[in-house]
Amino acid sequence: MSDHQLRVSKIRNGTVIDHVTGGQALNVLAILGIDGSAGESVSVGVNVPSDRLGRKDIVKVEERELSQSEVDVLSLIAPEATINIIREYEVAEKLRVERPDLVTGVLSCPNHNCITNANEPVESKFEVVDDGVRCTYCGTIIRKRIAEHLDAS
């Protein structure tokens, strides 16, 4: 068994998110709302060697299959990611990360005066634009470090 396999072992059922930009693994978990509270087993490899990326992160979530919409949200922080759905140790499905038109309830608007930051029954909603995302309520554009605006709640 190689050193790599020791660090990130195979899973029986679930999702493997591979080729994540180095250092973004914990943000991937955050954007997907995976914090272990549902009891799922999660393995994370950070800055492991990669032929393609030099260094990459890898995330394995057991007993949970990501939906296409969840996968698409990943494009904001890990556009190179590949997603494999695993069933009985085999790759049952490969999902491609595609940029969504709209991201709902994932990011918080950096404009403190935006209505989505008030105590109102409304989810944040961001339109995906050329080089970032834009709040559909107040128009604020986030271009860099999108992961810093992941909704903490």
Next chain:
Amino acid sequence: MRQDHLISAHQLTREDVEAVLDRASEIAADPAAFRTRRAGEVLALCFFEPSTRTKMSFDTAMKRLGGDTVDMGTVESSSITKGETLADTVRVIEGYADAIVLRHPSEGAAKMAAEFVDVPLVNAGDGAGQHPTQTLLDLFTIRENHGLDDITIGVMGDLKYGRTVHSLAHALTNFDARQHFVSPESLRLPRSVRYDLHEAGAQVREHTDLEEILPELDVLYVTRIQRERFPDENEYRAVAGQYRIDAETLEAASDELTVMHPLPRVDEIAPEVDETAHARYFEQAHNGIPVRMALLDTLL
């Protein structure tokens, strides 16, 4: 107009603008013909921020159409102080009225509120966001004086927080207008507005000094630089003083220049300018009546 609500100037096409302004012209020419157009209908005025012109002109406009208004009153005297959300407030009020006019201190408030109601909702200002009905009356005033194509307009003052500026700039992209923006560096147009103007292919230039472009302007739209935007009183005074116009400033302008202001002004336009042929800001404010009548008549 394609939508039931008027939230932002982004949704206004050239045809939408022209339809409202044409009807406003008809109303201005013969207001008596519209005296009973909205008889029996009620407009709710929900102002979560102070307002004089916008609120009174909506009130007057609805009454001149034969309709009536109900006023939420001040925030202090309403259920907002008990912690009610805006979403709940508008859901209750839509049961009382045929349309809602909303002013709120948060950006995006009108868009969110419109998602909770079925009656038409009009944004009368959302924080530093948008003020599309001011834009319609601004466009009406510009059209009356110069037409809306092949014009050069300078917008000066607080471009960062000025919602009237944001709405006007976007609406003008529907027309053949060259737009110059004059402000201190710290109050430049926000990135989101510059992005929109760029996307719309607008002819836009930014300046810190009015002098270099004043002679070529058909319209100078002045806005107030708000004291509260500056942490330091001296800095405010220094900046505000540079963006003040008086009769001497206007000596370099074309005789045809129209000076506009959404009001209230503080001291950014000297009172002596009122007496010149350039001053159109009071006429502009008065245009709020036929334009808002036309808008209500279109939406209701």
